[in-house]
Amino acid sequence: xxxxxxxxxxxxxxxxxxxxxxxxxxxxxxxxxxxxxxxxxxxxxxxxxxxxxxxxxxxxxxxxxxxxxxxxxxxxxxxxxxxxxxxxxxxxxxxxxxxxxxxxxxxxxxxxxxxxxxxxxxxxxxxxxxxxxxxxxxxxxxxxxxxxxxxxxxxxxxxxxxxxxxxxxxxxxxxxxxxxxxxxxxxxxxxxxxxxxxxxxxxxxxxxxxxxxxxxxxxxxxxxxxxxxxxxxxxxxxxxxxxxxxxxxxxxxxxxxxxxxxxxxxxxxxxxxxxxxxxxxxxxxxxxxxxxxxxxxxxxxxxxxxxxxxxxxxxxxxxxxx
Amino acid sequence: xxxxxxxxxxxxxxxxxxxxxxxxxxxxxxxxxxxxxxxxxxxxxxxxxxxxxxxxxxxxxxxxxxxxxxxxxxxxxxxxxxxxxxxxxxxxxxxxxxxxxxxxxxxxxxxxxxxxxxxxxxxxxxxxxxxxxxxxxxxxxxxxxxxxxxxxxxxxxxxxxxxxxxxxxxxxxxxxxxxxxxxxxxxxxxxxxxxxxxxxxxxxxxxxxxxxxxxxxxxxxxxxxxxxxxxxxxxxxxxxxxxxxxxxxxxxx
Numbered sequence: 070x071x072x073x074x075x076x077x078x079x080x081x082x083x084x085x086x087x088x089x090x091x092x093x094x095x096x097x098x099x100x101x102x103x104x105x106x107x108x109x110x111x112x113x114x115x116x117x118x119x120x121x122x123x124x125x126x127x128x129x130x131x132x133x134x135x136x137x138x139x140x141x142x143x144x145x146x147x148x149x150x151x152x153x154x155x156x157x158x159x160x161x162x163x164x165x166x167x168x169x170x171x172x173x174x175x176x177x178x179x180x181x182x183x184x185x186x187x188x189x190x191x192x193x194x195x196x197x198x199x200x201x202x203x204x205x206x207x208x209x210x211x212x213x214x215x216x217x218x219x220x221x222x223x224x225x226x227x228x229x230x231x232x233x234x235x236x237x238x239x240x241x242x243x244x245x246x247x248x249x250x251x252x253x254x255x256x257x258x259x260x261x262x263x264x265x266x267x268x269x270x271x272x273x274x275x276x277x278x279x280x281x282x283x284x285x286x287x288x289x290x291x292x293x294x295x296x297x298x299x300x301x302x303x304x305x306x307x308x309x310x311x312x313x314x315x316x317x318x319x320x321x322x323x324x325x326x327x328x329x330x331x332x333x334x335x336x337x338x339x340x341x342x343x344x345x346x347x348x349x350x351x352x353x354x355x356x357x358x359x360x361x362x363x364x365x366x367x368x369x370x371x372x373x374x375x376x377x378x379x380x381x382x383x384x385x386x387x388x389x390x391x
Numbered sequence: 392x393x394x395x396x397x398x399x400x401x402x403x404x405x406x407x408x409x410x411x412x413x414x415x416x417x418x419x420x421x422x423x424x425x426x427x428x429x430x431x432x433x434x435x436x437x438x439x440x441x442x443x444x445x446x447x448x449x450x451x452x453x454x455x456x457x458x459x460x461x462x463x464x465x466x467x468x469x470x471x472x473x474x475x476x477x478x479x480x481x482x483x484x485x486x487x488x489x490x491x492x493x494x495x496x497x498x499x500x501x502x503x504x505x506x507x508x509x510x511x512x513x514x515x516x517x518x519x520x521x522x523x524x525x526x527x528x529x530x531x532x533x534x535x536x537x538x539x540x541x542x543x544x545x546x547x548x549x550x551x552x553x554x555x556x557x558x559x560x561x562x563x564x565x566x567x568x569x570x571x572x573x574x575x576x577x578x579x580x581x582x583x584x585x586x587x588x589x590x591x592x593x594x595x596x597x598x599x600x601x602x603x604x605x606x607x608x609x610x611x612x613x614x615x616x617x618x619x620x621x622x623x624x625x626x627x628x629x630x631x632x633x634x635x636x637x638x639x640x641x642x643x644x
Contacts (some may be wrong), residue, residue: 148493158488
């Protein structure tokens with residue numbers, strides 16, 4: 070608790086009857102960090118968010134917010150959190166100003182501090198023009214922004230955003246992403262999403278959750294590392310025999326794609342590109358193309374979630390056999 | 392303080408929808424009509440009343456029946472006001488806003504309860520203005536007027552507490568409304584069976600449960616603390632049940 074950790078979650082579990090929605094999750098959020106929560110639908114993202122924000126009581130485990138136990142002292146802990154659920158919790162028959170003022174009040178802000186806080190939240194979310202309009206008459210994008218304004222109005226230490234860019238147009242999405250980066254300067258942000266590029270653009274650290282378990286947790290640079298694939302795409306005018314290609318040090322496998330195109334699989338630590346280029350020139354293969362292939366985040370995501378699935382079923386089968 | 396903020400939001404929300412205004416208008420119109428009819432009858436009975444030794448005063452003969460009618464009509468109206476309290480927030484997912492804020496379930500429930508109660512008191516205040524207008528010409532029995540208004544307010548608190556609880560049970564406002572009305576009507580007529588039950592204890596218990604019985608003594612000007620306690624106990628019971636029910640929301644889905 071002495072370090073900068075804003076949220077510490079230990080062995081968090083949640084059952085819905087016999088279904089285990091979240092099982093034994095551990096993680097931390099540090100100050101000035103955007104933590105991305107990724108996972109397929111029904112993986113337990115929203116359940117986890119609801120537990121962190123005190124909307125759902127966990128079946129087991131501990132959540133501590135800025136060193137305050139959420140279950141023991143919910144009021145103090147909740148004061149440090151701003152939460153935007155999947156559907157923005159807005160009162161449609163209120164104007165933006167009235168609504169934000171109410172949100173500031175229920176977060177126990179002092180009467181004098183409220184007008185400034187409302188103005189600041191509106192400015193940050195680009196709501197200056199719509200302050201006097203009814204929320205119900207605003208577009209989905211604006212309602213979403215009102216939802217975010219509501220989450221940051223009391224400048225909480227932690228902002229939890231559940232799929233904040235759903236239903237927005239591309240320009241709004243860019244603005245919201247910029248806002249999230251900005252928020253990270255003062256707050257710790259947890260962002261749940263299933264839009265993968267969003268994670269690459271906004272997050273410092275990524276956690277992938279699948280079937281209620283945390284299957285991947287690392288910073289974005291390491292995820293990048295993981296995305297660097299171990300294949301080269303090569304096109305040659307006068308291709309040599311396959312053996313000549315597989316003889317290049319580092320190459321583990323050669324795939325012929327036809328018309329002089331090949332895919333070279335190689336070891337992570339030894340990239341044969343340099344050697345290949347040298348040989349191609351020396352032996353006159355006529356090098357037309359040499360591209361290191363990158364795995365998309367989608368592929369990595371599918372890899373992580375599906376291998377875990379295979380392992381899990383294998384493990385359960387073993388258990389079953391035993 | 393927080394309770395006041397929540398109550399204020401509730402009232403604001405009520406007055407932003409046409410429902411509150413139309414309920415106020417309809418109530419005022421119906422009761423004004425009843426008031427005038429009652430007054431007409433009282434005036435036409437004047438010659439006979441003058442002969443009687445202990446004739447009922449204008450307060451007893453005109454005002455009390457108005458409040459009895461009001462309580463009956465409100466039994467159908469209050470469910471419409473209370474039905475959306477929690478169910479609507481649950482349906483539009485705005486309950487999350489309250490759950491994530493640093494406020495307790497007790498504050499949420501009390502805020503909602505007092506919001507509705509303040510609205511009902513405004514309505515009762517407007518109804519009371521009509522009999523008060525008689526004070527220009529005659530002397531009113533203010534003691535009786537006080538107990539009957541107090542009785543009506545307590546009764547409305549009971550209605551609101553039952554309605555609030557029903558609203559926490561469902562996400563369909565109409566279901567909350569109809570079940571609230573069902574419970575209130577049952578409590579209204581529960582002592583009808585009382586007279587036919589042979590066992591004296593049983594009929595006494597049924598009579599005690601009846602909402603109407605306790606109002607009757609107040610409307611005779613009898614300020615009996617057991618009647619007041621009955622209403623307060625009723626209100627507290629349903630408020631506690633509502634708080635428990637909201638807590639369950641967090642525990643299970």
